[in-house]
Amino acid sequence: MSAKCQGSNSLKLRKFRWENQNSKLYELKTPLFGLLLTVYVIAVVNNLGLIIPTKIDSRLQTPMYFFLRHLAFTDLGYSTAVGPKMLVNFAVDQHTISFNGCATQLTFFSIFIVSEIFILSAMACDRYVAICNPLLYTAVMSQRLCQVSVAIPYLYSVSLSLLTIMKMFLSSFDDCNVIRHFHWDSLPLIPLFCSSTHESRLIILIFSAFNLVSSLLIVLVSYILIFVAIFRMNSAEGRHKAFSTCGSHLAVIALFYGTLFFMYVQPKSTLSFDTDNMAALFYTLVIPMLNPMIYSLRNKEVKNALRRTWRKCANIDILQRYCRFGSSPPQ
Numbered sequence: 001m002s003a004k005c006q007g008s009n010s011l012k013l014r015k016f017r018w019e020n021q022n023s024k025l026y027e028l029k030t031p032l033f034g035l036l037l038t039v040y041v042i043a044v045v046n047n048l049g050l051i052i053p054t055k056i057d058s059r060l061q062t063p064m065y066f067f068l069r070h071l072a073f074t075d076l077g078y079s080t081a082v083g084p085k086m087l088v089n090f091a092v093d094q095h096t097i098s099f100n101g102c103a104t105q106l107t108f109f110s111i112f113i114v115s116e117i118f119i120l121s122a123m124a125c126d127r128y129v130a131i132c133n134p135l136l137y138t139a140v141m142s143q144r145l146c147q148v149s150v151a152i153p154y155l156y157s158v159s160l161s162l163l164t165i166m167k168m169f170l171s172s173f174d175d176c177n178v179i180r181h182f183h184w185d186s187l188p189l190i191p192l193f194c195s196s197t198h199e200s201r202l203i204i205l206i207f208s209a210f211n212l213v214s215s216l217l218i219v220l221v222s223y224i225l226i227f228v229a230i231f232r233m234n235s236a237e238g239r240h241k242a243f244s245t246c247g248s249h250l251a252v253i254a255l256f257y258g259t260l261f262f263m264y265v266q267p268k269s270t271l272s273f274d275t276d277n278m279a280a281l282f283y284t285l286v287i288p289m290l291n292p293m294i295y296s297l298r299n300k301e302v303k304n305a306l307r308r309t310w311r312k313c314a315n316i317d318i319l320q321r322y323c324r325f326g327s328s329p330p331q
Helices: 029-056 063-091 099-132 134-140 143-169 186-192 198-231 236-264 273-297 300-324
Strands: 015-018 096-098
Touching: 029 063, 029 273, 029 300, 063 099, 063 143, 063 273, 096 099, 099 134, 099 143, 099 198, 099 236, 143 198, 198 236, 236 273, 273 300
Parallel strands: none
Antiparallel strands: 015 096
8 A cells, every 4th residue: 555645536546456466376377267167157056056946846935945045146146246257367367347347346245245144144043943943933934024034134235235335435545456355345445545534444344343243143142042942852863853953054154154254353464365365265156155065965855856946947848849849748
């Protein structure tokens, strides 16, 4: 960052540049591009493989799969917001993004990532009701409540993202436009603010802390109550079934919050450029790839739904072919 702020505003600062020349990861850009492309394609296929069956299969119309569908949607959303541009950065030598492009990418990334944080919290509450009040589960977790539980995070994330991004990009930046990050997130942009933009920095940090702490608090309270209920169970089989019910969600929570805390909570002086960016790659591309695997690996219902969906699509394709040639399909 320049020693003296010249107060460059959005009209003067036309683009941001990603600093990569001193990165060891940049030396591996060709194999890294192939790896990231593979991870992104798998993430897209895996999340669509959860969204489509849980939407069209009548046997998966339960609150758990409703939340799971929206989790997959947000995973797909924020990985797509940054993934393609990140891949372009590795494929070509022009590592820049326009001012408007950065604002657009950051807006969509923020919307989906904030939505996912609170959808994970809603899923923790859903698991609490399922384990602690199984007889009242269908009555409590009504369709209306589920819809409200995802509508509020979406509305909140859109409002918050627009507020913070507009505040950021209407602020003054230093003449230096170099971002030491693989993708354009709000926190890596903070060092580019002028010293006079203390209010913008404060808004970003306050809302980031609020989102992380409040959502994690909901998760912790839900699981404390869940564990208390599980340890009060007399049956070992009942305890095992209860743990298996929330095991996948716990794994996703540990991956997601563990990576966020690693990136944003510990002092930046302890992180190298490459370590910080590897963590960013992990939570922007690898986690969206892993989440559907975690939920479907041991879930027979999802596997069976995928087979039924595949057979249904295959049958439609066969019918279309026979109709095209004016023949009757085989019985």
